[in-house]
Amino acid sequence: MLDKKMKLLIADDHRLFVEGLRFILLEELHIEIAGFAINGKEAIEKCNKENYDVVLMDINMPLIDGIQATLQIKTLHPQIKIMMVSMLSDLPTINKALNAGADAFILKNTDSGDLLKAFKALSKNEIFISESLAHFFTRDADNSLKTKKEYIQFSENIITPREQSVLKLIVEGYTNQHIADTLFISVKTADTHRKNMLAKLNLSNTASLVKFAIENKLV
DSSP, rough: OOOOOOOOOEOSSSSHHHHHHHHHHIISOOOEEEEEEEHHHHHHHHHHHHHOSEEEESSSSSOOOOOHHHHHHHHTTTTEEEEEEEEEOOOOHHHHHHHHSEEEEEEEOOEEEEHHHHHHHHHHTTTEEEEGGGGOOOOOTSSSOOOOHHHHHHHTTOOHHHHHHHHHHHHHHHHOHHHHHHHTTHHHHHHHHHHHHHHHTTTSSSHHHHHHHHHOOOO
């Protein structure tokens, strides 16, 4: 349960998802749903007419997508909290949402516990990212990132320029020895950069690192 009631607008064009979400919000979390929108344009128009506390916003919607709608709503109504809900889980998309003004980013397959945590964070003016995506942003157990600015700055710099140079060569199939020779560093340093990137991104091996780099356009 939340400490205070929140007036919520759901902006999503997927009816089945909305119905499932409605059940969770009403039956499990007891959150008031004050309105619905089926595209970004309608979400903007409704926010211009009604005073909502939170907009639960999908990204891929017709007419105006969720990120552009978020930017416009936040420009006109900065007090409204935007919780982005999407199946997309790549770092560039999350970063675009945060830069547009989103206050939370959760995955559509999240559970009710994650959803409740998101609403509680917004009620305290904190940023929330789905726990399955937290590895992108959490520095360590004692130094978690609390503000949107910290999330954006950290995500933009999660791979350092030197690591990016190493990553580019890894994607091209270079061995540690070839990377060392090309960048004029030691083999040990090349391997350290590789291990650091795996740790930062919570990946298990070089193949997954290459896949992540290509999918998220890091090289």
